[in-house]
Amino acid sequence: MIDRKAFRSLSSGLYLITAREGERRCGCVVNTLVQVASEPPTLAVSLNKENVTTAAILASGRFAATVLAQDAPMELIGTFGFHTSADTDKFAACTTAADGAEVPYVTEHALARFSVFVTETIDVGSHYLFVGTVEESEVLGAGEALTYAYYHAVKGGKTPPKAATYNGGDEAPAPGVTETPAGAPAAGKRIAWRCMLCGYIEEGYPEGLPADYACPICGAPRDMFERIEL
Ligand SMILES: Cc1cc2nc3c(=O)[nH]c(=O)nc-3n(C[C@H](O)[C@H](O)[C@H](O)COP(=O)(O)O)c2cc1C
Numbered sequence: 035m036i037d038r039k040a041f042r043s044l045s046s047g048l049y050l051i052t053a054r055e056g057e058r059r060c061g062c063v064v065n066t067l068v069q070v071a072s073e074p075p076t077l078a079v080s081l082n083k084e085n086v087t088t089a090a091i092l093a094s095g096r097f098a099a100t101v102l103a104q105d106a107p108m109e110l111i112g113t114f115g116f117h118t119s120a121d122t123d124k125f126a127a128c129t130t131a132a133d134g135a136e137v138p139y140v141t142e143h144a145l146a147r148f149s150v151f152v153t154e155t156i157d158v159g160s161h162y163l164f165v166g167t168v169e170e171s172e173v174l175g176a177g178e179a180l181t182y183a184y185y186h187a188v189k190g191g192k193t194p195p196k197a198a199t200y201n202g203g204d205e206a207p208a209p210g211v212t213e214t215p216a217g218a219p220a221a222g223k224r225i226a227w228r229c230m231l232c233g234y235i236e237e238g239y240p241e242g243l244p245a246d247y248a249c250p251i252c253g254a255p256r257d258m259f260e261r262i263e264l
Contacts, residue, residue: 046065050102055089062085086119088162103144106143108251141174149169154166192232230260232252234249236249236259
């Protein structure tokens with residue numbers, strides 16, 4: 035028996051994994067970064083074989099990791115977690131730096147960063163597990179780390195199918211968000227629209243989203259929005 039709900043009780047943080055292939059800067063959101071040895075300090079991360087970032091790590095043998103802070107905006111997560119580096123320079127709108135091997139990393143809304151030299155690449159089906167030695171690490175800020183649970187429960191975020199922990203997109207709705215049928219909102223409530231792909235909430239259109247509306251975070255069309263009341 036495989037009960038997908040069992041996987042939801044696993045806890046993790048949210049991170050940006052970044053890499054460089056030639057002149058191209060790549061990066062994606064993950065929740066699968068973990069320290070797997072203390073000596074030498076070793077990290078592992080699971081990346082989908084179709085991610086552009088995966089190709090860059092396979093080619094370069096290196097990646098950087100940024101630990102996201104709890105105040106990381108959905109726009110940053112949307113850019114790195116719902117778009118492809120193939121046609122977007124995800125770094126254009128955020129503050130960045132580069133490590134000693136010229137691998138770029140994000141410095142805003144970041145608690146810490148690591149530079150990793152890949153020592154093993156393990157094929158685990160849909161994903162590769164990259165295991166590597168930490169060559170650089172640095173504390174970048176203070177505060178709470180953004181956890182996967184907080185991302186779902188408080189920020190209302192979703193998990194795309196390419197994530198290692200995607201379990202059918204059946205996460206529970208965020209607490210405090212009531213899904214309702216069409217019609218007038220309940221007393222004291224206002225109508226809003228929630229992107230079912232990235233979790234972005236649009237409050238500007240009580241009469242309904244325009245036909246050509248696209249999510250400002252992940253680009254999903256109007257059909258991907260559900261009506262909610264706040
Ligand atoms: C909350 C969250 C967790 C994610 N976790 C992973 C993960 O662990 N591994 C992975 O390969 N992709 C994960 N993703 C999906 C990638 O970030 C996404 O497919 C990204 O667009 C890939 O970008 P790229 O093609 O530029 O590399 C996650 C996305 C989100 C929003």
